[in-house]
Amino acid sequence: MNVTRPLRKAALPALLTATALLALPGCGTSGDDGATGSGAGSTVTVRIPDPGNSGVLALGKKDGSLDKALGKVGAKVRWTGSAGPFAPAAQAMNADQLDIATGSITSGITSLAQRPGFKFFTAVAPDAAGEGILVRDGSGIESVADLVGRKVAVNQGGTGEYLLLKALAKAGIPADRVERVYLRPDQTAAVFNAGKVDAWAVWATYAVAEIGSGKARFVADGTAIGSDNYSLNAVRTDFAEQHPEVVKALYRYLHEASAEEKRDPAAYLNVFTDVGPTAVTGRAKEVQTGFTAQGGTVDPIGPEDITRFKGVAAFYAEQKVTRTEVDVAAHLLDIEKLT
CATH class of the missing domain: 3.40.190.10 (Periplasmic binding protein-like II)
Structure with missing residues (x-):
């Protein structure tokens, strides 16, 4: 999502600003857990921060491919708020105002220390070139x-x-x-x-x-x-439990789209406009496409990833960033076993 060795560079911006959270239109506790309508024919609405002008979600929003992919499992996207830091996005998931978010393992660990209502379901390996x-x-x-x-x-x-x-x-x-x-x-x-x-x-x-x-x-x-700063996609726990097929469909879309972005980075830049403050131009465009080409894809979380997550959590505890070592493994989903 700005899904922006084996390296899997994130191409999805990391999530909601605190200001945006205060102004989320129509967001609050959802009695039907994000679904609209009733009965077997109802559509599940997935609340995701607006992706801005670049990345796989931006292109998926523009060309309708994301809604098409999710439509196969009876779901659609509601873009809400805007991309920004993970910490307020985690708070939004905890408050049932957001269903999907993206952030680093580092910001994820500090958020996990706060009684989280979300779990991580994909991993993008550390961006060795871009951070x-x-x-x-x-x-x-x-x-x-x-x-x-x-x-x-x-x-x-x-x-x-x-x-x-x-x-x-x-x-x-x-x-x-x-x-x-x-x-x-x-x-x-x-x-x-x-x-x-x-x-x-x-x-x-x-x-x-x-x-x-x-x-x-x-x-x-x-x-x-020697960074182990993975990028992760998070899902609200209740949403994943009630709509596992939607989470799996979203994963498949992100995995395939991030592979395409790696092959052709320029196609995922300036999706809506090539002018103004959100556009990437000139030398900066060359820098961004270079970083993305060296990156990787959105993949399931594997045993080797979990080992490295644990190392980051231990390091944060040693450095007194967290009071104790956070058990990251307790807050992960195996996307391939999700039912």
Whole structure:
């Protein structure tokens, strides 16, 4: 969903902003669990954040292919809110305001620590090329060691904080020797470009524009960091229990579409418009298509993935991001066994 080694790059933006949640039209506790009508002929409505201008869901929305795929199992999409961070999306699923969301394993772990009402059902392996620690050209920062005594922008408990802590741990640098500046990702670019922070631990959604500008680069990317930051699709638990065939149909669509996106990344950019703030143009377009081509596909969660999830959860507990080690395995669905 911005379904954007074996690497499976996420191409689906990660979910609802808190502001959007407050304004979700027609969203509240659904007495019929998202279904419309009654009886055997009723249609199941799947509530998914609007995908914006790029990615497999954007194209699926424009050409109707997603509704066609879901229509085979008696379902359709209701686009609601807008794409943004996973934490508020998790809250929306817990409140029965959303059925599907996308986020990283890192933000997922912190959300799982809060009495979750959702489970993860797909995995996209870490984006080794598109995430990392971003620095401005001319900053004098040439290695992770050069971050000592500096300020690094991160999103608290999510991908940014994980990437920074992981990079420091790999370099043998105590975490308290670098100042973490907690900022929302959508508010960080201006702070970073104004020089108010020295670096930004970030992922492709926000890194592409900065790298595309020619004024910033990764001092360490996901490969150098050794990132296990998977992208995951989550489903509201009650929805999965009541409509397993819809979840399976959605998985099949995302799997096939993400494979197509990997083969032809440009076809999934600027789906609705190639101008304005949502368009990816110029050098940034080249950067994005390169990241996507190096990425992977939406796949079922396998045993090797679970082992790596456990490693991330243990790392978060060691770093005091979570108070205890979160049991991620207890909140996973085997899509191939879902009935």
